[in-house]
Amino acid sequence: MDTITTKLSSEEIFNLMKQFITEVIGEEFVEEMDITPESSFTKDLEMDSIEIVSFSEKIKAHFGEQIDFTGWLSSMDLDQLINLNLGMIISYIEECQS
Template identity: 35%
Template structure:
């Protein structure tokens, strides 16, 4: 069963890390929800997504296995990856290691 308050916390943390990577000014104009894509909606450069993954790893630790998560996606899935996909992955890993 998903833990809604925890999911909201994780989403806030992910958005904070996004702001670190792309800057607050840009994100002020964008409403970020679970369906927001990193590519089309946020216009994240691929190297910025690498930087975001670094922050996610630093925050959630290697047990969240982001390299494995990314390696498991094909290119279409990567391009269409959403904020919700990342939040779900983190929450699932936390439940698995709880």
């Protein structure tokens, strides 16, 4: 478990998220996309639920107990999950670090 303790900037978190997304859906799909903090997981990135599970697992493995990512997701209803975008995750991780 490569748990980190140093505080990351929002840009560093964004780059890390992009890396995780690439690992989950594959480089060939990511190359065709313009990933921004506004990118939503289901509409823009077209990730399905099992891919979001993989993505969540990567976040959990990276940040360890520092953040309760699954707990945060579980508080959302279906509409919120569908509209979830990268910026919201970046803000959440930043909050957990502060």
